[in-house]
Amino acid sequence: MPAAEVAARVRESLASLKASDFKDAQVMEVLKLAQQLTDTMQLFFGSLDRSIHEEFRYIANYISRTREEISKLRPNDIKEQRIPVAGAELEAVVTDTEKATESIMSEAEAVLCMDAEDDPAAYKAAVDEAMMKIIESCSFQDLAGQRVSKVVSSLKHVEKRVTRFAQTMGVADADADEEESSEAERRRTLHLNGPAIGGPEKKQDEVDQILKADLDQNAIDALFD
Template sequence: MPAAEVAARVRESLQSVKAADLKDAQLMEVLRLAQQLTDTMQMFFGSLDRSIHTEFNAIAAYIARTRDEIAQLRPNDIKEQRIPVAGAELEAVVGDTEKATETIMSQAEAVMMMDASDPAAYKDAVDEAMTKIIEACAFQDLAGQRVSKVVSSLKHIEERVGRFAATMGVLDADATEAEREEAERRNKLHLNGPALGGPETGQDDVDALLGMDQDAIDALFD
């Protein structure tokens, strides 16, 4: 029952008691105070009802906005389509690269072991091996297309997640101590892969590393 209706019923009851023409002054004073209390309660509960209504409206709007942002994020599409497809494309790139590398190395090795005593036969064999090597090198075109698909999917995911985080006001949590230690270790050991236009490892650093004794090298991995 709404607070306003409760207060109205209490007021009606007080009016009925007053109408009974009671003579007791103390009782009348109690009734007067009770009516004042009822009026005060009505104002309080009325304000409380409006405040709660406003709060619930704000919560409902926030939930609706969150739902819309999650829908725009399309997590099922990311989970069931884009990530699996990207993984399959990368696996195909690895497989094509391994196959091409094996072909190139085997043909190069075959050329090195050929008998050059018969120039004509040697030339034909070398030409055939070179043709196979050139055909194997064509894998890079297909690999480039596959990698482009993966990059496109990653950019798509990055844009959606970034927009969701910006809309919801999500801030990055601080890195844990273990994460900071691992990042520092990888940086010191240069385990982050080739630099992308950044500072490469200098020759002096390479010479210093090669000149280290075994104990010093083992200490890097402790």
């Protein structure tokens, strides 16, 4: 029952008692105090009701805004379209690269096995044909570039949506859990982050010095843990 209704009923009861023919001054004084207490409590509970109402309205608005932002994020599109398509494109890049590499190596090996002294003209024709096949195989990089561009576009699209959602909702990054932190530290220690963007971090001379260094078996095993 709302506080205002409770206070109204109490006030009605007090008014009914006052209307009765009470001659006792102490009873009338108690009724006056009760009336004052009722008025005070009505103000208190009334303000409390308004405060609670405002809090719930704020929560409702926040939930509504969250639902709207999640809808704009379009998670189903990301899950059912963007990510699967990007994965398929990357798999196709791997497949095309494997086929091209196999073709190039096969043709190069065939050229190495040829004997130019037996029939120079036939040798030249065979080499020309092998070179054309190698050049054709190298064209995979154009198709691979197109596929990778699609993947990058999808990733940027997802990044844009997630960034907008995080900024709108005021989401801050949580601390990495222990497993993620230990894995990141392991990768930094063992230099397992892959090639650096823009080229290798070390020159060939430095790499040669590392390879010439005496490494014990434990150090070698640690690279594969």
